[in-house]
Every structure is written in structure tokens, then in C-alpha cells.
Amino acid sequence: MTSTLEIEINRNQNYVVISLCGEVDLYSSPKFRKQLIPLTQAKLPTIVIDLSKVSYMDSSGVATLVEGLQLIEKYKGNFYITGLTPMVREVFELSRLDSVFSIHESVEQLQRNQLIP
Amino acid sequence: MPEKTDEKYRNVSLRIPSNARYLKIVRSVLEAVGRMFDFQEHTIQAVLLATNEACANIINHAYKDEPNHFIYLDIYPSSERIQIELRDNGIKVAPEKIKPRELGDVRPGGLGIHLMRSLMDEVIFDQNYKPGNKLILIKKRSEKNDKHS
Numbered sequence: 001m002t003s004t005l006e007i008e009i010n011r012n013q014n015y016v017v018i019s020l021c022g023e024v025d026l027y028s029s030p031k032f033r034k035q036l037i038p039l040t041q042a043k044l045p046t047i048v049i050d051l052s053k054v055s056y057m058d059s060s061g062v063a064t065l066v067e068g069l070q071l072i073e074k075y076k077g078n079f080y081i082t083g084l085t086p087m088v089r090e091v092f093e094l095s096r097l098d099s100v101f102s103i104h105e106s107v108e109q110l111q112r113n114q115l116i117p
Numbered sequence: 118m119p120e121k122t123d124e125k126y127r128n129v130s131l132r133i134p135s136n137a138r139y140l141k142i143v144r145s146v147l148e149a150v151g152r153m154f155d156f157q158e159h160t161i162q163a164v165l166l167a168t169n170e171a172c173a174n175i176i177n178h179a180y181k182d183e184p185n186h187f188i189y190l191d192i193y194p195s196s197e198r199i200q201i202e203l204r205d206n207g208i209k210v211a212p213e214k215i216k217p218r219e220l221g222d223v224r225p226g227g228l229g230i231h232l233m234r235s236l237m238d239e240v241i242f243d244q245n246y247k248p249g250n251k252l253i254l255i256k257k258r259s260e261k262n263d264k265h266s
Contacts (some may be wrong), residue, residue, distance in 0.1 A: 003142055026173045052256035056144070058169050059228035087162060094235045095228050 004028055007035055015046035015078075015116045021053040025063030033064045040071035046116055047072060050107055052083025057091055069093055069101060080115065082106050127154070129192040131265040134183040134243040135176050135205070140169055147201075154194040157259050163236040164199055164256050167203055170229040171203050171252055179207025198238070202256065212242040 004039040005028035006021040015040055024032060029091065039047055049065065052056070065081065072079045082104045110116045129150055133139040143164050151161035172188055180186045186207060193200040233240050233254065241250035 012131060023141065025137065025140050026176065027168065057168060058173065059232055060173065062228060090162075091166070091232070096233055 005031055007032060010037060012117070015048060016044055017048040019050040023056040024054055024064075025037065025056065026060045029042075029058075029060040029064050032061065033067070035103055036064065036066055037071070040068060040075075043075045044077065046078040046080070048080045048082060048107060048110065048116065050082045051085065051088055052106065054083075054085060054088055057088045059091075059095070062091060065101065075105045078102070078115070080104055080110055080113060082110065085091070088114045121243060124193075124195045127194050128141075129194075131171075131190040131192070133188050133190070134153070134184060134205075135180040135186040137173070137176055140143055140172055143172055144169060145194065148191050148192055151199065154199070155159075156199060160199070160256055160259055162255070164201065167233045167236040167254055167256075168201050168203070170232050172200075174229050175203065175205045175207060175250070178210050179205045182206070196258075197256055200256075201254045203252045203254070204246070204249065209248075210250055212244070 004023040004025070007026060007086070008019040010017045010019070016060075018032075018035060018039075022028070022030060036047070036049075047068065049068070069079045079102065081101050083106055089098070092101070092103070104110050104115075106114075107116075129146065131143065131146055147165045147168055148161055150162045151164060156164075167189070172190075174183060175188050186205070189204040191202040193202075224231060230240075234251075236256075238257050239255040241252070241253040243253065
């Protein structure tokens with residue numbers, strides 16, 4: 001069975017954007033984690049997770065994001081989340097994690113606000 | 118619009134292996150049943166996420182991530198509510214041992230039970246069920262928006 005999650009990684013000089021497309025659940029979240037954790041181990045200064053094409057996320061996806069946040073905070077890097085769809089926003093709000101993450105409208109907005117070059 | 122059948126003949130049953138790759142099938146079936154019986158989209162999404170979390174807990178805790186078992190689901194849509202019963206033959210999980218974590222305690226994991234309780238009107242652990250576990254999830258129709266069929 002093919003994965004319901006596609007992951008695209010765009011590396012730039014000082015930051016990386018991980019774009020997720022599809023559904024993040026207990027089956028697919030390990031695939032996301034496998035991409036995310038090495039980037040934190042490499043201590044990239046800024047990691048952006050773009051969720052604008054995520055139609056579904058369960059608590060395993062949220063747990064992966066929390067783990068990423070905690071790892072990047074250890075070396076005082078930046079962890080930004082962009083493009084919450086209504087479904088994903090509700091999961092964040094119910095988990096009361098909407099105030100824990102730095103959430104932004106889009107990657108372009110991060111650029112306009114000079115949070116990334 | 119569904120035909121006017123007796124509510125006791127609306128039950129949909131599903132059996133899936135205890136493997137996370139089958140969660141998508143559970144979500145697809147719940148979505149189809151919810152739409153067939155005119156539940157509001159928000160209600161369908163809540164049921165879908167809560168049931169997904171319940172199945173994930175069975176896979177992780179009752180079956181300890183072993184994929185060679187089954188999860189049994191019975192879906193009961195009615196004019197009043199949608200009820201999902203989940204059964205497994207895994208390790209008996211005491212409800213007090215799967216308490217949701219404090220939300221201020223930011224760490225991976227421990228969110229599934231909290232999401233279930235936040236999303237559903239009732240979450241009932243049938244402690245008399247043997248062997249394994251039985252969980253009942255109930256979501257009432259939203260009075261304003263869900264059409265009764």
C-alpha cells in the first residue's frame with residue numbers, strides 16, 4: 001500500500017522547509033519523523049514545517065511536531081509551522097498546542113516578516 | 118438521502134488488522150456512513166479523529182504494536198447520534214492507566230485520550246468486557262445543523 005503522505009524538503013542556506021502533503025497518522029508519521037529528526041541532529045538553525053497541504057493529522061503527527069520543537073529548542077534554533085488547515089488547527093487547539101508553536105500563515109509570510117531570508 | 122429503514126438495520130461493522138496502515142480504511146468508512154446519514158461535516162470529522170485515536174491506542178497499548186490481531190468496530194448511526202463500539206482481544210487496559218496527560222506538560226504522546234474526550238459527548242470504557250477491551254464512543258447530532266434522517 002502506498003503512503004498517504006508525501007514529503008518535500010527544500011534546503012536553503014540558513015533554513016529548511018519541510019512540506020507535507022496528505023494525511024499524517026500513526027502509519028505515516030514515522031516517515032515524517034525520519035526526515036525531521038536528522039535535521040535537528042544536524043542543528044539546522046531554522047526549520048519550517050509547511051502543513052498547508054495536510055488534510056488530516058492525528059495525535060501521532062502532533063507528537064512528532066512536539067518532539068521536533070523540543071529538540072530544536074535544545075540548541076536554540078527556530079521551529080516555525082505554516083499553513084494550518086482548519087482540521088489541523090482544531091487538533092492544535094484541542095491539544096492546547098496552538099500557543100506552544102510559532103504558527104504562521106505561510107512561508108511567504110515568514111519571509112515578509114524577515115523570520116527567514 | 119438514506120431510505121427510511123429501521124434504525125437497528127443501519128449498523129455497519131468492520132474488522133481491521135491491528136496495523137496502522139488500515140486506519141485510513143476506518144476513516145473512509147466513518148466518513149461515508151456520516152455523510153449517508155446527513156451528519157454535519159464537523160460532527161463527522163470529530164467522530165473520525167476520535168475513532169482513529171481509539172484504534173491507535175488499541176494498536177499501541179492493547180496489542181503492543183503487534184500487527185497480527187484484529188480490531189472490531191460497530192458503527193450505529195441514528196436520528197439522535199452516532200455510536201461507535203470498538204473491541205479488541207488484547208491486553209486489558211485499565212482506564213486509569215491511560216489518563217490524558219496534563220496539557221501544560223508539553224511532550225510527545227498522551228494526547229489520544231484527551232482528544233477523544235474533547236471531541237465526543239461520551240467515552241465509555243466497558244470494564245466488564247472479556248477478554249480484551251471494549252470502548253464506546255458517542256457523538257450526538259448537533260441540534261442546529263445536523264439534519265435528522
